[in-house]
Amino acid sequence: QQQVKQSPQSLIVQKGGISIINCAYENTAFDYFPWYQQFPGKGPALLIAIRPDVSEKKEGRFTISFNKSAKQFSLHIMDSQPGDSATYFCAATSSNQAGTALIFGKGTTLSVSS
Amino acid sequence: DAGVTQSPTHLIKTRGQQVTLRCSPISGHKSVSWYQQVLGQGPQFIFQYYEKEERGRGNFPDRFSARQFPNYSSELNVNALLLGDSALYLCASSFGPSSYEQYFGPGTRLTVT
Numbered sequence A: 001q002q003q004v005k006q007s008p009q010s011l012i013v014q015k016g017g018i019s020i021i022n023c024a025y026e027n028t029a030f031d032y033f034p035w036y037q038q039f040p041g042k043g044p045a046l047l048i049a050i051r052p053d054v055s056e057k058k059e060g061r062f063t064i065s066f067n068k069s070a071k072q073f074s075l076h077i078m079d080s081q082p083g084d085s086a087t088y089f090c091a092a093t094s095s096n097q098a099g100t101a102l103i104f105g106k107g108t109t110l111s112v113s114s
Numbered sequence B: 001d002a003g004v005t006q007s008p009t010h011l012i013k014t015r016g017q018q019v020t021l022r023c024s025p026i027s028g029h030k031s032v033s034w035y036q037q038v039l040g041q042g043p044q045f046i047f048q049y050y051e052k053e054e055r056g057r058g059n060f061p062d063r064f065s066a067r068q069f070p071n072y073s074s075e076l077n078v079n080a081l082l083l084g085d086s087a088l089y090l091c092a093s094s095f096g097p098s099s100y101e102q103y104f105g106p107g108t109r110l111t112v113t
Helices: none
Strands: A004-007 A010-014 A017-023 A031-036 A044-049 A056-061 A063-069 A071-079 A086-092 A107-111 B005-007 B010-013 B019-024 B029-038 B044-050 B053-057 B064-068 B074-078 B087-094 B108-112
Touching: A004 A086, A010 A017, A017 A031, A017 A107, A031 A063, A044 A056, A044 A063, A044 A071, A071 A086, A086 B064, A107 B087, B005 B087, B010 B019, B019 B108, B029 B074, B044 B064, B044 B074, B044 B087
Parallel strands: A010 A107, B010 B108
Antiparallel strands: A004 A017, A017 A071, A031 A044, A031 A086, A056 A063, A063 A071, A086 A107, B005 B019, B019 B074, B029 B044, B029 B087, B044 B053, B064 B074, B087 B108
């Protein structure tokens, strides 16, 4: 049973465009939703995260939108740049998880064309 | 400041062998988690350790074991390697066992032939 579903699997965006990646979760006990960015040959890097008590969080060009009733959250990358080309993973966890085990989506490969 | 460090970077083993992977957390972080990332998939949780005690375990067979040392570094051991164990093994550190922010190391690429 996949607890976090991520879409699309891959995404191609023009430089300067908006990249949007979506995730849906099943476990209503989840209370922390991070996004990670991973470049080839590197470990995932924490990009931005949100708690369910807010509907939106913005850090620079990256914004998380959170819809608690729909159990969905999304990452928006404004003014996408070629350097943003990477694989993005959404994740979720809660204090009820084994330790604070992160449950990851399958990832979205983003390519920003110049 | 140094981030999470892992060693070795790459490793090639034969089926049936045993492997030990090592991780040093960010200075000041006391909790270490291990994840397995198969090519093309998201990381999957294996273990979390805090103060040398196992705080969580994912759905992995008993061939996988880990431990944490007094300096908070950690080792992941995998016995009787299978071809399906080929993956990137990631270590993540966090301040404590209830800290949500986890910071990943570069990983160890294990290839089982």
